[in-house]
Amino acid sequence: MKAFLAFLRNTWRGLTAMRTALTLLFLLALGAMPGALLPQRSLNAQKVAEYIAENGWWGRFLDRLQFYDVYASYWFSAVYVLLFVSLVGCLLPRTWDYYKQMRAKPVLTPRNLSRLPHHATAELAASPEAVMASAKARLKGWRLVEREEADGARSVSAERGYLRETGNLVFHFSLLGLLVAFALGKMVGYEGQVIVQSKGGQFCNSGVFNFDSFRPGLRVDGTQLSPFCVRVNDFHATYLHNGQAQSFRADIDYQSGEDLETGTWRPYPLEVNSPLRTAGDRVYLLGHGYTPIFTVKFPNGETRTGTTQWRPVNEVTLASEGATKFDPPGITDTEQRRKNQLAITGLLAPTAGFRGELLDSVFPEARDPAVAIDVYRGDLGTDSGRGQSIFSIDEKQVQDGKLTKVARQNLRQGEELELDDGTVIKFEGVKDWVSLQVSHDPTQVWVLAFSVLVILGLGVSLSVKRRRVWVRAVPAADGRTVVEVGGLARTDQAGYGEEFGSLARDLLEKEK
Amino acid sequence: MPVNETLSTYSDWTYGAAVSVYFVAAVFYLCEAAFGRTKARELVGAAKVAGTAEDGTWTPGLVVRHERSRAEKLGRMGVALTVLGALLQLSSLVLRGFATERAPWGNMYEYGSLLTFAAVATWLVLMRTFPVRKLGGFVLVPVVILMFLGGTVLYAEAAPVQPALQSYWLVVHVSVISVSSGILLVPGVTSVLYLLKSSGRARFAKLPDADVLDRVAYRSTVFSFPLFTIGIICGAIWAEAAWGRFWGWDPKETVAFVCWVVYAAYLHARATAGWRGRPAAWINALGFALNVFNLFFINLVTTGLHSYAGVG
Ligand code: HEM
Numbered sequence: 001m002k003a004f005l006a007f008l009r010n011t012w013r014g015l016t017a018m019r020t021a022l023t024l025l026f027l028l029a030l031g032a033m034p035g036a037l038l039p040q041r042s043l044n045a046q047k048v049a050e051y052i053a054e055n056g057w058w059g060r061f062l063d064r065l066q067f068y069d070v071y072a073s074y075w076f077s078a079v080y081v082l083l084f085v086s087l088v089g090c091l092l093p094r095t096w097d098y099y100k101q102m103r104a105k106p107v108l109t110p111r112n113l114s115r116l117p118h119h120a121t122a123e124l125a126a127s128p129e130a131v132m133a134s135a136k137a138r139l140k141g142w143r144l145v146e147r148e149e150a151d152g153a154r155s156v157s158a159e160r161g162y163l164r165e166t167g168n169l170v171f172h173f174s175l176l177g178l179l180v181a182f183a184l185g186k187m188v189g190y191e192g193q194v195i196v197q198s199k200g201g202q203f204c205n206s207g208v209f210n211f212d213s214f215r216p217g218l219r220v221d222g223t224q225l226s227p228f229c230v231r232v233n234d235f236h237a238t239y240l241h242n243g244q245a246q247s248f249r250a251d252i253d254y255q256s257g258e259d260l261e262t263g264t265w266r267p268y269p270l271e272v273n274s275p276l277r278t279a280g281d282r283v284y285l286l287g288h289g290y291t292p293i294f295t296v297k298f299p300n301g302e303t304r305t306g307t308t309q310w311r312p313v314n315e316v317t318l319a320s321e322g323a324t325k326f327d328p329p330g331i332t333d334t335e336q337r338r339k340n341q342l343a344i345t346g347l348l349a350p351t352a353g354f355r356g357e358l359l360d361s362v363f364p365e366a367r368d369p370a371v372a373i374d375v376y377r378g379d380l381g382t383d384s385g386r387g388q389s390i391f392s393i394d395e396k397q398v399q400d401g402k403l404t405k406v407a408r409q410n411l412r413q414g415e416e417l418e419l420d421d422g423t424v425i426k427f428e429g430v431k432d433w434v435s436l437q438v439s440h441d442p443t444q445v446w447v448l449a450f451s452v453l454v455i456l457g458l459g460v461s462l463s464v465k466r467r468r469v470w471v472r473a474v475p476a477a478d479g480r481t482v483v484e485v486g487g488l489a490r491t492d493q494a495g496y497g498e499e500f501g502s503l504a505r506d507l508l509e510k511e512k
Numbered sequence: 513m514p515v516n517e518t519l520s521t522y523s524d525w526t527y528g529a530a531v532s533v534y535f536v537a538a539v540f541y542l543c544e545a546a547f548g549r550t551k552a553r554e555l556v557g558a559a560k561v562a563g564t565a566e567d568g569t570w571t572p573g574l575v576v577r578h579e580r581s582r583a584e585k586l587g588r589m590g591v592a593l594t595v596l597g598a599l600l601q602l603s604s605l606v607l608r609g610f611a612t613e614r615a616p617w618g619n620m621y622e623y624g625s626l627l628t629f630a631a632v633a634t635w636l637v638l639m640r641t642f643p644v645r646k647l648g649g650f651v652l653v654p655v656v657i658l659m660f661l662g663g664t665v666l667y668a669e670a671a672p673v674q675p676a677l678q679s680y681w682l683v684v685h686v687s688v689i690s691v692s693s694g695i696l697l698v699p700g701v702t703s704v705l706y707l708l709k710s711s712g713r714a715r716f717a718k719l720p721d722a723d724v725l726d727r728v729a730y731r732s733t734v735f736s737f738p739l740f741t742i743g744i745i746c747g748a749i750w751a752e753a754a755w756g757r758f759w760g761w762d763p764k765e766t767v768a769f770v771c772w773v774v775y776a777a778y779l780h781a782r783a784t785a786g787w788r789g790r791p792a793a794w795i796n797a798l799g800f801a802l803n804v805f806n807l808f809f810i811n812l813v814t815t816g817l818h819s820y821a822g823v824g
Contacts, residue, residue: 018784022777029773036766036810043762071761182759191756240672248675272675273754284756437756444758451745458738491783 021090024083031079035070038062042069084179091172098165105145109155109470113486116470118500121484122508128154128473128481131507135471138506142469155472164491167460174453181446189217189441190225195309196232197291198250198432204229205281205438226279226440228256231265235288235432243316243364248272250285250434270434284437287312292348292371293428294324299421302329309433310348311391319361320348322391325380334383341380343393343403344425346373352412359410369430370412375419378403466490469500471507483508516611520670523607526600527625531659533597534632534652540590541649545718547583587645594636594648601629611670615683618673620811623690624662627807628655630694634732638698642728644720650701681750689743689768693803695736696775699729700800703793710790726789729796730782737775744768767806774799 039047048068052059066073113119124131132146135156144158192211196203206229208214208222216222234251253265256279268276276283294306310322328340349361352370359372379402381394388394397403409417411427418424467489474482485504489496605625609616617623635651638644673682706725708716719725747768752758759765778795781787 018780019786022780022784022787025773025777025780029770029777032766032770032773035761036763036770040761043760244671245675246672247678273679273681275753275756282756286756439756441757444752447758448749451748455738455742455745458741462734462738 027079031076106157106159113484116486118487120504131473153474159468161466164464164466167457171457174450178450181443185441185443187217187219190220191215192438195435198235202231226281228279281440287435290430297424317361318364338379343376372410375407377406515670519611523604526604530597530601537590537593538649538652540586544583544587545646617686619668620666621668627690627694630691631697634695685746692736692739699733702729703796706793771802
């Protein structure tokens with residue numbers, strides 16, 4: 001009775017645990033979905049803003065519920081933490097059971113073998129002892145135990161496929177390990193992006209401010225970045241006729257470790273799919289674009305060259321927009337200086353195609369670069385305290401009349417334009433820039449290791465079958481022996497039939 | 513990297529031929545299913561085999577033999593046509609590979625072809641073990657639909673692929689994912705049939721035993737799930753090299769994750785009292801629906817990094 005109650009309690013516990021886990025699995029799946037359907041801040045903050053603006057209260061409501069940061073939201077975290085706890089809660093007892101099972105003997109032979117899903121019987125001339133001996137020989141590789149029963153009967157119970165449970169535990173524990181490593185990576189990792197000009201532009205991973213954007217893990221304050229430097233010498237891209245990119249390569253030099261002290265640069269061809277791995281970090285080639293080169297000859301005779309990167313607005317033709325800004329030289333009075341700042345904005349086409357006066361780009365390669373520019377003069381607003389974008393001018397300054405358009409013209413490479421005050425602007429051509437990403441995630445090798453274990457565990461636990469077979473030899477009246485074989489697959493029955501068939505045939509027919 | 517136009521044209525032809533042949537085969541199967549006699553062939557369950565040691569038939573199998581009916585002949589022709597169609601489709605894939613000198617699964621059209629080929633091949637293998645031949649039509653109909661969409665809406669000229677895809681991980685990740693997704697079409701279909709059969713309505717009485725359907729679904733899922741897992745992990749390894757992080761909740765990654773969790777739930781449901789049978793079958797069908805959703809909707813509607821659709 002007591003045993004029965006314990007059995008009930010255990011079964012109940014097992015069932016609830018499994019059900020909870022199932023429910024949580026569903027919640028996890030359900031909770032992850034909005035992240036694929038709604039724009040996410042971590043992927044594209046601008047899209048999120050647009051979406052909220054378009055959807056009014058509904059958009060704001062979703063924001064309140066963290067639907068644009070699904071994977072960092074409280075509810076998503078709650079589900080996976082619960083799943084984690086539930087997983088631990090069911091793995092511990094299972095591990096203990098596993099340990100006990102590995103030491104236990106195969107279970108007693110059931111009284112009535114004919115009730116098992118697999119069963120066969122025959123009468124043989126051999127003695128029970130001989131039957132047992134041949135059964136044991138045939139069941140090599142099985143864990144087995146021979147027992148004597150009443151009335152001179154003997155039986156063997158054998159079991160095989162313990163690896164299934166081993167695989168299963170490996171799988172589940174590796175899953176835990178993977179989750180932990182993943183979470184740790186999110187804590188101590190960082191990711192930063194930076195645009196570097198070709199033909200000698202440099203970047204050093206020495207501080208957060210060297211990046212254009214930086215995303216630190218929760219425990220990263222930005223003071224302990226892995227030290228290395230990168231110099232971009234050249235950039236090559238090849239395209240198909242239709243403008244589809246075929247290859248990108250940035251020829252870079254890098255320094256890390258001792259090289260930083262000795263000043264040695266080492267070359268590396270940085271390509272998509274082949275990041276530079278150095279100092280424990282990775283450097284990726286994320287994208288590229290063009291920098292128009294403008295020289296401005298000011299009325300006082302001084303010249304300045306502007307090389308500010310413009311950003312592509314068309315991913316296929318690489319038509320780009322931007323703003324190249326100049327401070328007038330030789331003016332010390334801030335008030336005066338502010339009235340005479342210059343900005344060149346507009347469109348840059350790496351390969352120009354004109355429709356009348358309208359410039360557009362027809363190909364992503366810089367074959368025949370041209371710009372369609374507006375030139376502004378006045379106060380750029382750099383001292384206004386408002387955040388300034390390097391890709392555009394401050395529209396507010398234009399509205400306030402502090403910045404006025406003084407020219408608008410198309411320029412091909414080498415062409416010039418003269419402003420009313422005698423300033424000459426020349427479009428010299430373009431050079432490439434590349435956008436690089438630096439990533440730091442010291443735990444990702446652990447994630448990989450656990451993933452491999454997950455696969456191995458899964459493969460074993462799904463392919464190995466836990467199965468049992470029993471052989472009983474009962475002396476019959478005429479000196480012969482009745483041999484019964486019974487089999488039971490503990491998991492999926494399919495496929496056991498054949499193995500059992502051949503086993504039973506060997507045991508029952510050999511001595512006929 | 514020039515494209516061999518002749519080979520790519522032959523590839524298109526064999527693709528078209530494969531779709532047509534599958535279509536005819538599907539019609540044959542459906543005729544068999546519609547006009548064949550109920551329970552014409554009987555599966556002898558493993559348990560009943562026991563005790564027949566004397567006559568030596570140990571493996572479970574078909575024992576009731578009878579004259580082949582006309583419906584059955586149609587079914588057999590359906591099988592022959594399916595094999596022919598599969599060979600044609602295989603040639604189409606191989607030809608495209610030679611035409612472009614790369615692995616022939618670089619855009620949605622190609623990926624879809626590999627996927628449906630895997631589904632058909634799986635079905636051919638399963639038919640040898642399970643008495644499910646007359647269900648062939650139910651597998652081939654979605655295959656024909658997918659291939660038709662692939663060959664029209666999603667069709668992409670043979671061409672080299674963009675830089676992000678020029679990696680041997682393309683070969684591994686995409687092939688493993690599409691083959692495993694293709695295999696998962698089979699349990700998806702059989703789970704739906706299971707749900708019909710177990711609804712108990714007379715209309716579905718001709719379908720094979722619910723138990724057989726359940727086993728077909730389980731076997732193929734269990735075979736494919738580890739593959740799918742490997743595919744996702746290879747994807748993560750590739751993403752680490754191509755996109756700067758191994759996991760970033762890109763829409764495609766997210767839905768693959770959700771699919772994975774759903775199939776894990778299926779395997780658990782099958783081992784949980786109260787969830788076996790119909791609930792498990794629902795879960796499996798849901799898994800496949802999500803997989804198709806991932807293939808079409810996510811590629812075409814959302815903008816993620818998985819931009820290999822090659823359309824639009
Ligand atoms: C409390 C949490 C969990 C419990 C109680 C649990 C329990 C089990 C059990 C009992 C099995 C063996 C099923 C069988 O006999 O075939 C199993 C297998 C498996 N589990 Fe879990 N598990 C849990 C969490 C998870 C999670 C979170 C995942 C993945 C998302 C997962 C994936 C799997 C897979 C793929 C199998 C193989 C299925 C099979 O052997 O048929 N499990 N789990």
